[in-house]
Amino acid sequence: MEAVDVNVVHAAEDMVAEGAPIFPHGASPSIGDDGQADTIDPADGDVFDVVVVGAGPTGENLADRVHAGGLSVAIVEHELVGGECSYWACMPSKALLRPVAAVADARRVAGAAQAVTGAVDAGAVLARRDEFAANWKDDGQVEWLDKAGLCLVRGHGRLDGERRVVVRTPDGGERVLTARHAVALCTGTQAAVPDLPGVSSAKVWTSREATSAKQVPGRLAVIGGGVVAVEMATAWRALGSAVTMLVRDDRLLTGMEPFVGEIVAETLGESGVDVRFGESATAVERRADGTVELTLGGGSLTADEVLFATGRRPATADLGLETVGLKPGGWVEVDDTGVVRGAGGTWLYAAGDLNHRALLTHQGKYQGRIFGGVIADRAFGRQLDTEPWGRSVATADLHAVTQVVFSDPEAAAAGLTLEQARSKGLRVRAVDYDLGQVAGSALYADGYRGQARAVVDLDREVLVGVTFVGPGVAELVHSAAMAVAAQVPVSRLWHVVPAYPTIGEVWLRLLETYRG
Ligand SMILES: Cc1cc2nc3c(=O)[nH]c(=O)nc-3n(C[C@H](O)[C@H](O)[C@H](O)COP(=O)(O)OP(=O)(O)OC[C@H]3O[C@@H](n4cnc5c(N)ncnc54)[C@H](O)[C@@H]3O)c2cc1C
């Protein structure tokens, strides 16, 4: 298989557009105190217009926008350029899940089902996954950074007062980077594992092991009922593990419309996953025979591996936040232009997972684009546009977050759930439609099971949220995002004619149901 260019995943194409100025290693024109472009004097040492800490998808995009705006950028990374998403999250997990969906799709169509005569080939799936994780090497992304004119500084970055970042370099040395204009923190998150008795010595799996494991465990226990738990239970079950999910809540995927978790739990159960609600582990022990013993509320469970899919914590414990008056270890709160609250002035930004606005790659990249533009605008003294949906604010984080859960069946959502809309004080109505009743769905899969909901703001007659669950709905999410973010009036959506016979015809059915 041809090597995957993971750069394509994170980098906007115009980042390396022909004719774009390329100033490798920070030697780009920059803006002096007088607001005029100047050139870094080599005697300045490590002075850049902007220092970005963390080269995940968010940091890469933010750095690129800043550089495209005419500023010099140093980007600090202590592990792999490309971040969690490329090596231990989105890419490898979706590479594990795509074969599951392909086989499930075929099995749901008479005629095609007969062609599926065996189980998923775990070895081939894991090998393809390794390619999508670029074999955990970041050469391709480093090459992109270089071409894009961004100066990569390898090492662990820490704030050291205003506009200073001290980098502990891999050779044990220190490098001080000074930012003329801004420092942007894009350090993301790490898996949060509850501090249960035995957990630190039991070699438990987190999302990292679940996305990079080379062997299929015979028995896998999964703790949690969120997105990581659902996706990884789906993948490893299909690869051959006997999977037990311990879900402390009474449903899966609690951040989505309730019917999503219900349908996904049904399918997981049918695939052989033992989904136990209202249950969690109170202690963990790795025994001498290599198995893991979980103590439960009433009883115990033995497995070969246990995955803690119990959420994330921000990578801010060792980031020097205390040197600028902030508390280390917590989420970093920002305003809608990305400026960190409480650090004084407009020099410190935080984007992506660590500001806790929306823990998703595409939302982090969106913030990177917006906040990167803000940094460049402020540096050049340009007016910001901070009206909602303006150029300088990440409004979609608040009103139009999109997400696809690559479960079987898929779940896709844009904007708010009914409950979220109500809690914001909106006067709303939920419009529901059985996706199985759509001609395109019936063709897509025999006995198609799925559901759709649009949440209509009754005062403005626009959609504030749309959710789909069912086979093949992932690609519908952008239609929902367009309707929600663009606030297309229902009266105009009526003229957006879906093609027959596609699953997308559910849009028409939702509008007909709303209009009665
Ligand atoms: C299993 C799993 C699957 C996922 N699947 C999806 C998906 O399908 N779609 C989706 O949109 N989202 C998905 N996510 C979420 C997604 O991975 C994150 O939202 C995304 O990675 C956040 O990007 P980021 O750049 O903010 O942080 P990260 O990707 O975490 O990158 C932060 C970078 O900063 C570096 N760093 C941290 N501290 C320092 C420091 N002090 N000095 C130097 N470098 C530092 C890190 O090494 C890392 O490279 C998934 C998450 C998990 C766990």
Ligand SMILES: NC(=O)c1ccc[n+]([C@@H]2O[C@H](COP(=O)([O-])OP(=O)(O)OC[C@H]3O[C@@H](n4cnc5c(N)ncnc54)[C@H](O)[C@@H]3O)[C@@H](O)[C@H]2O)c1
């Ligand atoms: N396809 C995607 O877009 C995708 C895929 C994976 C992850 N992500 C993102 O990554 C983030 C992290 O996902 P996640 O699933 O780790 O977190 P999550 O917050 O979605 O789910 C955490 C789960 O763990 C449970 N939990 C937490 N503490 C627990 C404890 N002490 N004992 C038992 N259960 C406990 C919670 O009740 C919940 O069910 C999410 O915000 C998600 O959006 C996105």
